[in-house]
Every structure is written in structure tokens, then in C-alpha cells.
Amino acid sequence: MILVDSELELVPRKLWGDPIIGKSAKMRGKTPETILLDDSYHHGALRRLPDGWRRGRPDIVHIFLNVVQDSILNKCGLLRVYVHTRNNQVIYVHPETRIIKHYMRFVGLMESLFQKKVLPSEEKPLIELYDDMSLKELLDNISPDIVITMHEKGDKVDLLDLFSKNKEKDIVVLIGGFPKGDFLSPVDEYSDYLISLYDEPLNAWVVAAEILVRYEIAHGIGTY
Numbered sequence: 001m002i003l004v005d006s007e008l009e010l011v012p013r014k015l016w017g018d019p020i021i022g023k024s025a026k027m028r029g030k031t032p033e034t035i036l037l038d039d040s041y042h043h044g045a046l047r048r049l050p051d052g053w054r055r056g057r058p059d060i061v062h063i064f065l066n067v068v069q070d071s072i073l074n075k076c077g078l079l080r081v082y083v084h085t086r087n088n089q090v091i092y093v094h095p096e097t098r099i100i101k102h103y104m105r106f107v108g109l110m111e112s113l114f115q116k117k118v119l120p121s122e123e124k125p126l127i128e129l130y131d132d133m134s135l136k137e138l139l140d141n142i143s144p145d146i147v148i149t150m151h152e153k154g155d156k157v158d159l160l161d162l163f164s165k166n167k168e169k170d171i172v173v174l175i176g177g178f179p180k181g182d183f184l185s186p187v188d189e190y191s192d193y194l195i196s197l198y199d200e201p202l203n204a205w206v207v208a209a210e211i212l213v214r215y216e217i218a219h220g221i222g223t224y
């Protein structure tokens, strides 16, 4: 599963001198260039950025990762999770990684990841960050049999049926990691299917949960 074009980034250079950012960094005993851009705290400053209306959403990544890492499919060792960001960085979260529940501690963890690139250590990596990796490069590395993009304007396809008919295949599912608008990456070019689950837009973590359950049922996992 890949959370695509996620709005997870350090404060961009353009806002390093912004008073809202400066105050936010100072309160946390940090410098502007080392903190995450976060709409909850930097809303006024975000207006000065291109695409500011959708940027600075680490909370989406936080909830998504909690849902998928704690899922039955992951406990069975059958899930691999990546977070791709708007700046073409890719985070690989090892299956055994449990995500911190407290939001501000998660923010601190991501800030540390942007600095160190691997946590907690090179010897025992649980979360890794790769710079300069586009979605296409990530997909080329994974080399799946089928790529499905979840999209509210996609086709109404029975996912349970699709998973059941492709049990032997490696399937990648792409979900947007942004609050509004559309994918920045050209997902249509890489996708075998563009699928809608419901007539209205849903949160990324809800889509993830719906997919996980359908996949588990198709594979007879987690049902008695």
C-alpha cells in the first residue's frame, strides 16, 4: 500500500523567516528548517505557499500509518507500507514498526527521520527515508503485477472479487495522502485500475481500512 503525494514535509525555505513559523519552532526549542510544516499550527503562513490550501498535513500520515500498521493483514506479515510525499521522498515503514499514538511525538519522530534518514539506527532500521524517489521509481523497484489507484471518480469495481481472482498476484494499492484536490503524480499512467469505493470523497485511512478488510476476506485471513 502506498500513500501517494502525502503532504508531509519540513518547513520550506520560503517560510523560514515567517513569524508564525519562528514562534512555533521556538516554542518547541527547534529551528524553523527542522520542523514539520503543519496546517494545525501554521495555517496563516501556509497561505504564502503555492498549493498552501492542501499542504502541511502530517496528521493524515499519522492516522493512516496507525490503521495499516495495526491491521490484521500486517500482523500476518502480508502487508508492505510506503509513504510517498509531494517532494518525491519515500518512507518505508517496516512491518514490525508500531506507530506512536501521541500526535506531537509522531511529529518529533518524523522530524528526526528527515534529519537522520533511518530510525532508530542503521543496524536495526524500522523506518527509512529515501530522497529523490518518484512514485514511478518506487513502483519500478516494487515491480508489482497489478497497480490499483483508489479515486473517488474511478470505476465502481467489486474489490473483493478483484482480490479473490488475483490471489497469487502482487498488488499495489495507491491512496492519496492529501486532504483536498487530486494526485500530483500521474497515477493514471501507472495504474491498471482506477477504482471508486463510494460516491463521496473519503479520508485516506478509511479507504485503507476498507481495502485491508476486503483483501483479508478474499484471502481467508482474520475470519473465523
Ligand SMILES: C[S@@+](CC[C@H](N)C(=O)[O-])C[C@H]1O[C@@H](n2cnc3c(N)ncnc32)[C@H](O)[C@@H]1O
Pocket: 149, 150, 151, 152, 153, 174, 175, 176, 177, 178, 179, 180, 181, 182, 183, 195, 196, 197, 198, 199, 200, 201, 202, 203, 204, 207
Ligand atoms: C481525502 S481524499 C483526497 C481529496 C479528495 N479528492 C477531495 O477533494 O476531497 C484521499 C484519498 O482517498 C481516496 N479516496 C477518497 N474517496 C474515495 C472514494 N470514494 N473511492 C475511492 N477512493 C477514495 C483517494 O485515493 C484519495 O486521493
